[in-house]
Amino acid sequence: MKITLCFIVIKIKNLNLITQSQTTLIPLLTEIGLIVFALFPPSTIYVEKGRKIFVFVLSFFICYLCRMSFTFPISDHILFEDAFVLVVHKPHGLMVEPDRNNHPNLLQQVKQYLKTTLPAGKDVYAQHIHRLDRPVAGVVLFAKQRAVLKDLSEQFAERRVKKYYEALTLHAPEQRKDRLEQWHRKEKKKATIVEEGTPWAEKVILEYEIQYLPENKFLWKIELHTGKFHQIRAQLASQGCPIVGDSIYGSEALYKPEAIALRAHRLVFAHPVSREIISIETTKDQLV
Numbered sequence: 649m650k651i652t653l654c655f656i657v658i659k660i661k662n663l664n665l666i667t668q669s670q671t672t673l674i675p676l677l678t679e680i681g682l683i684v685f686a687l688f689p690p691s692t693i694y695v696e697k698g699r700k701i702f703v704f705v706l707s708f709f710i711c712y713l714c715r716m717s718f719t720f721p722i723s724d725h726i727l728f729e730d731a732f733v734l735v736v737h738k739p740h741g742l743m744v745e746p747d748r749n750n751h752p753n754l755l756q757q758v759k760q761y762l763k764t765t766l767p768a769g770k771d772v773y774a775q776h777i778h779r780l781d782r783p784v785a786g787v788v789l790f791a792k793q794r795a796v797l798k799d800l801s802e803q804f805a806e807r808r809v810k811k812y813y814e815a816l817t818l819h820a821p822e823q824r825k826d827r828l829e830q831w832h833r834k835e836k837k838k839a840t841i842v843e844e845g846t847p848w849a850e851k852v853i854l855e856y857e858i859q860y861l862p863e864n865k866f867l868w869k870i871e872l873h874t875g876k877f878h879q880i881r882a883q884l885a886s887q888g889c890p891i892v893g894d895s896i897y898g899s900e901a902l903y904k905p906e907a908i909a910l911r912a913h914r915l916v917f918a919h920p921v922s923r924e925i926i927s928i929e930t931t932k933d934q935l936v
Contacts, residue, residue, distance in 0.1 A: 722761045727787065727928050732921055733800070734758065734774065734790040737930045741906030744779040744788060758790055778804055781878065783893070785933035786813070786912025796920035803917055804875070810916035813870040813880060816909035816935045817889040818901055820866040825857045828883050832876050838896055839878040841886040852879050861936060865892075880910060909935050 720739055728735040736758060738744065743753040758774045766772060777789045777800045791797040803809050830841045831849040842849050853873040858866050866889070870880060878897075884890065885897035891910050893903025903909045914929040 720757075722757050725932065727930055728926065732791070732793055732796045733919070734762075734792055735915070735928045736788050736790065737932045738780055738785060738788045740783055740785045740904065740908075740933060743782050744776050754788060755790075762792070777801060778875065780912055781881075781910075783906060783908045784910045784912065785907070787915040787928055787930050788912075789915060789917065791920075799920040800917070807873065808918065810914075811872040811875065811912065812914035812916075813868075813872060814911050814913050814935055815868040815870060815880060815884060816892045816903075817866050817868065817884060818864060818892060818899075819889045820858050820860075821887045821889065827853065827855045828887075829853050830883060830886065832879060832882060834877045839876065839882040841882055850874075850876060852876050852883065854880065854883060865936075867936060881908070911935060 720742075722736065725737040725739070726734065727737055736754065738754050743751055745755050746753050755774065755776055758776075759772050762772045762774055773792060773794060775791045775794075775797055777791060777797075780786055780788060789800065791800055830852055831844050831846060832852040833840055833842050833846060833849045851874070855871045855873070857869045859869070861867055868884070872880065881891055881894055881897050885894070890897045890899040891908050892899055892901045893908040894910075899908075911930075911933050914927065916925065916927045918924070919926050
């Protein structure tokens, strides 16, 4: 019998399987799965008479199950809660809302948490007011009652909510403090910065201030005035400063699995009932 292993090149940063906020068991199983998969990938076994049998290693399924089992202690990630709203810190690697593949998501886990706080049989309501990209960590606001959903949504639509981010790059423009007003267009799974007048383009605005860090790194403090698809990622890349770990926009530097060095660290909004100005800041997933 002759056994030939057909090795596959694995780019671990693109597998998107290991997440800092998962339980201890999940990353352990994932790493074991990756090691086994690297040593014994799907193999073609040649036996006498030339018959071929395709063997798929169990680690493939271990990795899949680990990704589909993304959980985290949501009670430790709650930044603010009352009868009307809930503010949660979303870890890197978790989607905010469900997708067609039924991947784990923050909305699902928020509903599971709220169910434990209500009397048995009472309906659970939760709706996110905005989203963060999957590899981005930070503050996410939820409505806990339908009655306040319209008010919170209008605050975002009318740009009355203040959104603050931090990003890490390996390059910086000459202007260490500036306002970027550009034209943005979504193209399939990424965004591009285009010339004014380009069809389907929308104006995007952010302000930034840059702090120099050791080892030739730069920390961007950003106020986001508009909120378009991949806006910060595309605008910083357009300045020759892709966010660390963001290979979609040209970064060749690694950050963490399932993550880029971007976090929504502060959100300011008006409470939908009391009208009090609420400022929520997270200290989790610090970039430096």
